[in-house]
Amino acid sequence: MKLVMNWKEWTNLDAIGLSELIRQKQITSQEVAQQVNLAIDAINPEINGIIEVFDDVINDPTKDGTNLDGIFAGVPFLMKDLGPTVKGRLQEMGSLLMRGNRPTTDSFLTKRIRQAGLNIIGRTTTPEFGLCSSAENPAVYVTRNPWNVDYTTCGSSAGTAAAVAAGIIPISHGTDGGGSIRIPAGVNGNIGLKPSRGVFSVAPYSSDLMGAVSAQGCLSRTIRDTAAFVDSCRGGAPGEFMPYWLPSQPYSELIRRDPGRLRIAVSHEWGDYRxxxxxxxELKRAASFLETLGHHVEWIIPDIDFRAAYDAQTNCYIMNFSQVISGLLEQKGLERPPADLIEPMCIRVWEEGRDAPYRERAKMQKAFNDISRSLGSFFEDWDIILTPTIALPTPKIGTTEYLTISDNTSVSDWFENLWRIFSYTSIANLGGLPGISLPMAELENGLPLGIQALTRQGDDGLLLQLGAQIERALNGKWNSGRRPTVHVSSI
Structure with a gap:
């Protein structure tokens, strides 16, 4: 293999930029895939974010049905090892229990991704079943933050965040059940959109409220890449249990113009957390910057029952997770999770939720309804809620209190630790809202800090429009133009 361009040129191109060169026949999709493979070989040993590369589609981008006439024209794409299935490829979900698991079909979103012209060339790391905040179990793998390898990438879209931040690939798949796109985007300096409920299908799975709490999406380095991904991959499969949002115009067109003057509510004191x-x-600085763009900014805390929200989200995770694990155990003919194959906190969560009565689910659903309607009312007066993506600094590698290898014997106390640091993202999952993390702030230690914007359900385009306005105002220099220590530009 040889480089199709030097690494400085590579770094300056996003996925749409690469696809334009492919369509102009200046480069080929195969050459782009080979360049990504060279980047993986050089960079991945330091960050350990990519589990496997599919050599056959490096050599032939059309082998698995990638549509080279799609908007992305064969640009390489990595799938998080959780969520949509890829026919014939391993999906091990960050778990020793699932070693060797090989789905036999593409899920609906996988087909949409291929139709959009994205060439799925490999898979990225995730914590076990996506439950905790970091892909960090030495028995499986430890994924490191390319800005400083002593720190975690957070999660659960861990490997994707590291690969995009390190310049290996411009766009990659993520999932978000409580912040798992936005949090790692925020701490790795990427753009991460969690779309509204009713944008991306998870067919053929999860046709219920608890399943719809988790959303599919991508992490990228430019707003236009994310907009093109949503435009090309959105939509419901036959038999969906809810309607799907259809915008009046493609987001790729919408982002070319600035939004009107927005009413932006800024806050960070959410219930017991701040x-x-x-x-x-840094949040104040971001808010002031938005004022210079002409928006009305005011410090306002949404009038919702935050304690009820966190309790409902915790119960949702416990009940949904335990049923997922029970289903996997049944497939394998097991009565309980093997202690040598499933991480300790995952077993405790399964034990906590496996026999939960229906009244607990009904209580959770009532809280979801009440809070969702309160948020809906709030967005009649405000266009955006602005928060940090995280409340506390990025943890160092080995901070086990946030991991499913934790020895904490209390499930509720373990979740309390998570809410203390990841305070602001889960409300979007509960309410079906879109949320985006934008790389426009910095922690004291120099690591990135994402600023999160939330808006009303179905108005994902407004977040992208605001993001594009900010991107233009910054001349495209997210993270103040800085790059991670581990980056392809250093090859």
Whole structure:
């Protein structure tokens, strides 16, 4: 293999930029795939974000049905090892229990991704079943933050965040059940959109409210890449249990113009949780920047029952997760999770939720309804809620209190630890709202800090429009133009 361009040129191109060169026949999709493979060989040993590369589609991007006439024209794409299935490829979900699991069909979203012209060339790391905040179990793998390898990428879209941040690939798949796109995007300096409920299908799975809490999406380095991904891959499969949003125009067109003057509510004191002083100062700086763009900015805390929201989200995770694990155990003829194959906190969560009575689910659903309607009312007066993506600094590798290898014997106390740091993202999953993390702030130690914007359900385009306005104002220099220590530009 040889380079089709130097690494500086590579770094300056997003996925749409690469696809334009392919369509102009300046480069081929095979050459682009080979360049990504060279980047993986050089960079992945330091960050350990990519589990496997599919050599056959490096050599022949059309082998699995990638549509080279799609908007992305064969640009390589990595799939998180959780969520949509890829026919004939391993999907091991970050778990020793699932070693060797090989789905036999493409899920609906996988087909849409291929039709959009994205060439699925490999899979990225995730914590076991996506439950915790970091892909960090030495028995499986440890994924590191390319800005400083002593720190975690957070999660659960861990490997995707690391690969995009390190410049290996411009766009990659993620899932978000409580912040798992936005949090790793925020701490790795990427753009991460969690779309509204009713944008991306998870068919043929999860046709219920608890399943719809988790959303599919991507992490990228430019707003236009994310907009093109949503435009090309959105939509419901036959038999969906809810309607799917259809915008009046493609987001790729919408983002070319600025939004009108927005009413932006800024907050960080959410119930029992609040950000540390430095993060609050960065939030204030971001809010002031939005004022210079002409928006009305005011410090307003949404009038919702935050404690009920966190309790409902915790119960949803416990009940949904336990049923998923029970289903996998049944497939394998097992009565309980093997202690040598499933991580300790995952077993405790399964034990906590496996026999939950229906009244607990009904209570959870009532809280979802009440809070969702309160948020809907809030967005009649405000267009955006602005928060940090996280409330506390990025943890160092080995901070086990946030991991499913934790020895904490209390499931509720373990979730409380998560809410304390990841305070602001899960409300979007509960309410079906879109949320985006934008790389426009910085922690005291120099690692990136994402700023999150939330808006009303179905108005994903407004978040992308605001993101594009900010991107133009920054001349495209997210993260103040800085790059991670581990990056393809250093090859």
């Amino acid at each position: 950000a540390n002083p430095h993060i609050v100062a």
